Amino acid sequence: MARARHAEIAGAGFAGLAAAAALCRRGWTVRVHEADRELRAFGAGIFIWSNGLRVLNALGAYADVRAGAFAAPAYETRTDGETLAFEPINGPNRYRLLTMTRQHLHAAMVKAARAAGAELVTGSEAVGAAPEGELHLADGTRLEADIVIGADGVRSKVRDSLGIPQERRKYQDGIIRVLTDRTGLKGGEWDHVIDFWCHRPRTLRILYTPSGENDLYMAMMAPVADKEASAIPVNPAPWIDCFPQLAPALSRLGDRGRYDAYETTRLPTWSAGRVAIVGDSAHAMPPTLAQGAGCAMMNALGLAVALDETHTVEEALRLWEARERPLTDHTQRRAAEIAASRVLASGMKWDDEGLRAARHVPTGADMPLDDR
Numbered sequence: 001m002a003r004a005r006h007a008e009i010a011g012a013g014f015a016g017l018a019a020a021a022a023l024c025r026r027g028w029t030v031r032v033h034e035a036d037r038e039l040r041a042f043g044a045g046i047f048i049w050s051n052g053l054r055v056l057n058a059l060g061a062y063a064d065v066r067a068g069a070f071a072a073p074a075y076e077t078r079t080d081g082e083t084l085a086f087e088p089i090n091g092p093n094r095y096r097l098l099t100m101t102r103q104h105l106h107a108a109m110v111k112a113a114r115a116a117g118a119e120l121v122t123g124s125e126a127v128g129a130a131p132e133g134e135l136h137l138a139d140g141t142r143l144e145a146d147i148v149i150g151a152d153g154v155r156s157k158v159r160d161s162l163g164i165p166q167e168r169r170k171y172q173d174g175i176i177r178v179l180t181d182r183t184g185l186k187g188g189e190w191d192h193v194i195d196f197w198c199h200r201p202r203t204l205r206i207l208y209t210p211s212g213e214n215d216l217y218m219a220m221m222a223p224v225a226d227k228e229a230s231a232i233p234v235n236p237a238p239w240i241d242c243f244p245q246l247a248p249a250l251s252r253l254g255d256r257g258r259y260d261a262y263e264t265t266r267l268p269t270w271s272a273g274r275v276a277i278v279g280d281s282a283h284a285m286p287p288t289l290a291q292g293a294g295c296a297m298m299n300a301l302g303l304a305v306a307l308d309e310t311h312t313v314e315e316a317l318r319l320w321e322a323r324e325r326p327l328t329d330h331t332q333r334r335a336a337e338i339a340a341s342r343v344l345a346s347g348m349k350w351d352d353e354g355l356r357a358a359r360h361v362p363t364g365a366d367m368p369l370d371d372r
């Protein structure tokens, strides 16, 4: 019998774990290297649309994800106190959007990758790769593989070591992400996802997101230039001034939260030889469509499918990029337009341009979701 093909993956984030589970389920042996000493997710909450849920289903992680996630009945936009958009979601014939803590999603994906047979190594930092199929670690180890996957996030060392040029863009705004509890904010409208915007006395925004039985995720957008509102720990005064109805949650944040400016990375190619670049390392995008992880997971699964369908890794990488990249490029472009224009403040309807990725049936994930 031929030996199983082997993959070395840098990064146990959503892209690396999805690639690991997808490849193991197709008979590969897989080792994932995580630089951090622990397997954990950074950031606070996350939105996963149908496309991402389908990928999770194909990886055997959907039931676990569904179990601790929140399915809000409506998505609203309220600007300067006025409701500009109100859309029922998650019901029959409505779009499906689950919200959850990042830790919850990450734990379900770790479980799925391990159940499929992946080896996950912590405290193992990748510093580069060779196109012939070698992953280089910080301790000097060089590991050979049929495919190397750089899933090491937006500051990817694997990508940079290959000399793939990057187009990077920054924006006027950034987001403080915090996770707090839902005490006093449960039931009725407090179960909705609510995009609160305020223009006076300054432009601020809070994407209020129930993310589990007791978890509340708030994505708090402030211009990079607004040093007072973008400070960490969160300075509650400017926020409570704009959003007095959220004072109970805003006044108990303590030193939680991190601020990240929006940014975009674009590469001329997603691979070099036997090395594939997957997830934020290849295509970081502003979070305005909540599709960064969705695209990362779709592309990770799509890569495993392409490797199954072709004779050589090089052929698979060409097929993969040709098949998956147009949707990611579109999503990244649209997310960037929305970030630059702040059009969400005017109650933008979720239209085809915005929901193309959400509505897409990802390669390898055409099984319907079992939601009984």
Ligand code: FAD
Pocket: 010, 011, 012, 013, 014, 015, 016, 033, 034, 035, 036, 040, 043, 045, 046, 047, 048, 124, 125, 126, 127, 151, 152, 153, 154, 155, 156, 157, 158, 175, 177, 219, 260, 278, 279, 280, 281, 284, 286, 287, 290, 291, 292, 293, 294, 295, 296
């Ligand atoms: P990461 O999640 O960054 O994972 C990379 C992993 O690699 C990490 O575990 C890291 O520790 C590890 N690593 C890094 N360097 C090395 C190294 N040298 N060696 C080994 N390991 C390494 N997307 C959505 O789909 N829905 C949302 O609601 C959403 N909201 C967002 C909100 C904000 C404010 C932001 C900034 C992003 C948001 N995103 C969202 C995007 C999403 O977070 C990313 O697209 C996603 O995390 C990308 O996954 P990844 O695995 O490629 O990278």
Ligand code: 3HM
Pocket: 046, 047, 175, 207, 219, 221, 287, 288, 289, 290
């Ligand atoms: C989920 C999500 N969606 C949109 C934004 C945004 O527009 O900055 C941030 C998010 O975490």
